[in-house]
Amino acid sequence: MAVAVYVPLLAALLLGLGAAPLSRLVPPATAARALAASSVLVAAATSFVLGVLAFTLLGKLPPVAALGSWSVASLSAADPVPQLVGGAACAAVLVLxxxxxxxxxxxxxxxxxxRALCLSLGGxxxxxxxxxDDADDVYVLPGARGxxxxxxxxxVALPADxxxxxxxxxxxxxxHHHHRYRAATEFAAALNPLLRPAVAAVRFATERWADEDAAQATxxxxxxxxxxARAGLRRRDTRAITAGWRALVLEAADxxxxxxxxxxxAPPVRRRPAALLLLGALLVVTVSSAVEAQRDAEDLFEQSRPAVATAPATTAQR
Amino acid sequence: MSKKRGTARRDRGALENEVLAALASGPMTPREVRRHLGEELAYTTVMTTLARLHEKGAATRESAGRTFTYQLADGASVQARTMRRALDAGLDREQVLARFLDELGPDDVPVLRRLLRQAKGR
Incomplete structure (x- = not known):
């Protein structure tokens, strides 16, 4: 437990660091799907182990210990989690x-x-x-009625093609319901800020996905x-003139x-099974560590129970 | 089979949107719409698409001699003010809308101009 419980946190860090490169290295549809799914899984695993860590501290509170009928003294003696870490985990669970x-x-x-806006637009x-509008802009309102x-x-400004x-x-x-991939990743990043870079990476991957789809259609x-390129340059030109409300929009550095x-x-991106295998391995390690941490915690609490408490179970078995 | 039909329907939707986008330049006859779309489509395809958009209420038409002049209906166009008000009411714009374009940084403009020239030179 001393190690397994921290593995998902490390995995979140690695996924955060690897998200941007992955979004550029593998085909965009694959990147968007893989990154969104991994983010959700890793966020779930880190939330889970934080919960486990927090509970090792909460379990030492006398009322909780009484409820679970384990001994605070033997739990404290056996617990490998420092109290400071347990406290930090409690705070993290609340905030995140x-x-x-x-x-x-x-x-x-x-x-x-x-949705309400789409309904009111009719059609x-x-x-x-x-x-x-004179301000160049194009976007989608997402959803089933998008x-x-x-x-x-x-x-008017763009040529027909x-x-x-x-x-x-x-x-x-x-x-392709791209807003779902974005929403899932944003939710994951809210639960685990280490995953923040994955939000931009999934955003980029979905844009690239739509670009390649458009390339196939045309x-x-x-x-x-x-x-x-043309729309980008035009949008910048008009933005300089009609600043107004648009000035409030955050300017992205890159x-x-x-x-x-x-x-x-450039030529289309090749498939890179190795990158995906690496990601898959990371997820397997993450999930098994979370499971391991949970088992260890369970054992810890079991061992801290006085023999009397387990006696009825033994009689029942007989 | 069902997949193929799905593609056909999608293409029809794409075609309708391209015709609507052409009508953004103002009222047009089918012939003018066709010219606006790059003359790649058959005249009858443009005609039927316009007729369908009219049936759906996305385009209105007026008789102009032997043909019709089509223009965007209220359902297919909206005032900028209306749209902004709707979006500003309780919407985290960046969070929900999938935008075609990000904001450009100052260094991006010359790079983008160069790439555009390079692409057009192909």
């Missing part, structure tokens, strides 16, 4: 649990707002809605690349736009 809850609630509210799911939203100025590429990109977001990766254009102008 609250963060997770808040993330889930705000996501639910946002999706409800988007069919997946249909384009043109916003009468819509593609594009400003008139951007649609690039306009088609842009629409295909947005349709891919809706069709049959031309270069057209998608030029559409992104934009993913350039990376996406480069990726489309």
């Amino acid at each position: 649990g609250a963060r997770g809850l808040r993330a889930a609630v705000s996501r639910y509210r946002a999706l409800a707002a988007v 069919e799911p997946g249909q384009l809605v043109v916003v009468d 819509r593609i939203i594009a400003s008139r100025s951007l649609l 690039e306009r088609g590429a842009l629409l295909a990109h947005e349709a891919a977001h809706l069709r 049959g031309d990766r270069t057209v998608v690349a030029t559409a992104i 934009s993913a736009v350039v990376a996406r254009v480069r990726a489309l102008l």
Whole structure:
């Protein structure tokens, strides 16, 4: 237990560090799926071992010990977890649990707002809605009734083939439910801040996924690349003029736009089974460590029970 | 088989969206829409797509001699003010919307211009 309980935390650190490279090294659809699923699994494992750690401290409180009928003295003697660590784990469970809850609630509210907006817009799911706006912008409102939203100025400015590429990109977001991968990873990162880099990595992977989907739909990766580059430059130009509300949006230090254009102008990314195997191994170790930690904790509490407490079980067996 | 049908339906949706996007430039006859889409599509395909959009209420049309002039209906276009108000009401914009574009950093602009030239040169 002294070791196993910390392994998932180390795994979260490694996944956080490896998320960005992985999102660029393997095909984007694979990267998005693998990263979102791993983040959720690792977050679950770390939450679980934090819970186990916290309970080793809570178990030493007399009322809890009385309830479980184990001895505080023998538990304290056998427990390999320092009290400081137990205390930190208790605090972490409270804080991270609250963060997770808040993330889930705000996501639910946002999706409800988007749904209401989609309903009020009328029309069919997946249909384009043109916003009468001079500020270049295009995005999707996610969900089953999702819509593609594009400003008139951007649609008018792009040549036909690039306009088609842009629409295909947005349709891919809706069709593959990309918001779910993002939401899952954000929830995981709320439960474990070490996973924060995975949020940006999954975001990037879903954008690349939609880019490659659009390339397949239009049959031309270069057209998608030029559409992104042109729209990106135009959006910057208009942003300088009509700052206003848009100025509030956070400026990203390293934009993913350039990376996406480069990726489309380069040959498609090869499959890399080795990278995925490595990730798989990390997950197996994480989950088995969490299970191991739980077993060890159970043994610890069992051993701290006086013999009398286990006596009835033995009689019952006979 | 079912997969194939799924693709066909998706293509139809994509086509409708491309026609709607073309109509963003203003009212047009089917011939003008076709020119706007790069003339790759058959005239009849454009005609039927426009007729379907009209049936769905996404486009309105007015008789113009022997043909119709189509334009975006209220259901397919929305005022910028309405959209902003709706989005600003209780929405973490960055969290939910899958944007096509991130904000560009100052260093990105020359790089992007160069890549665009390079791509067009192909």
